[in-house]
Amino acid sequence: MPSPVDVPELVSRTLDLSRQRGFITSTRHETGRLLATLAASRTGTLAELGTGTGVGSAWLASGAAKEARIVSAELDPSLAEDVQKIFADVDNVDITAGDWTSLEGFAPFSLIFVDVREVMEDIDHLADLLEPGGIVVLDDFMPSPHWPPIVDGQVDVVREQWLTDERFAAAEMMISVDASLVIATRR
Numbered sequence: 246m247p248s249p250v251d252v253p254e255l256v257s258r259t260l261d262l263s264r265q266r267g268f269i270t271s272t273r274h275e276t277g278r279l280l281a282t283l284a285a286s287r288t289g290t291l292a293e294l295g296t297g298t299g300v301g302s303a304w305l306a307s308g309a310a311k312e313a314r315i316v317s318a319e320l321d322p323s324l325a326e327d328v329q330k331i332f333a334d335v336d337n338v339d340i341t342a343g344d345w346t347s348l349e350g351f352a353p354f355s356l357i358f359v360d361v362r363e364v365m366e367d368i369d370h371l372a373d374l375l376e377p378g379g380i381v382v383l384d385d386f387m388p389s390p391h392w393p394p395i396v397d398g399q400v401d402v403v404r405e406q407w408l409t410d411e412r413f414a415a416a417e418m419m420i421s422v423d424a425s426l427v428i429a430t431r432r
């Protein structure tokens with residue numbers, strides 16, 4: 246899907262870090278633009294689970310109001326340290342080194358960007374951390390023409406669960422021919 250090639254300055258700096266580190270699983274522009282769009286509708290605290298090189302946090306910050314807070318956790322301490330340097334002058338973004346559960350003290354969240362596959366399996370825990378009307382964005386699915394979704398001959402039970410759980414209104418959205426994400430809003 247085409248999108249403008251220009252990106253906000255902060256996003257550009259995080260993409261530079263991705264290149265320096267050879268980190269290839271950073272958020273795509275299309276997903277980033279969606280994150281910024283959703284963040285602009287949010288107040289309170291937004292969370293990213295799995296910071297990587299900070300691309301998702303930078304997109305969230307580019308869309309969110311200055312009064313909103315963005316918190317992000319990265320398991321790899323050296324990666325988290327590099328990203329903390331990039332955001333050192335950004336008052337409303339905090340990068341934490343540690344497991345994603347270390348962010349629980351900042352809940353409830355108005356948006357959670359989940360970018361670690363295993364974490365997506367913890368739907369009950371994530372549902373409890375959201376405020377009513379809070380949005381979850383789950384990245385990195387392979388588009389499937391089937392229901393339930395099938396990938397490599399197996400039902401994608403995680404995606405199936407998010408798209409059918411009664412606590413959420415949810416939709417899958419293709420962001421390119423080879424990638425989709427799920428957006429789920431807490432009732």
Ligand SMILES: C[S@@+](CC[C@H](N)C(=O)[O-])C[C@H]1O[C@@H](n2cnc3c(N)ncnc32)[C@H](O)[C@@H]1O
Nearest residue numbers: 270271272295296297300301319320344345360
């Ligand atoms: C797909 S990358 C994240 C990309 C990033 N969100 C972006 O926008 O570019 C996943 C990251 O999650 C981190 N990670 C894996 N398990 C984690 C956990 N339990 N808690 C926090 N971070 C975790 C990995 O080290 C990796 O850097």
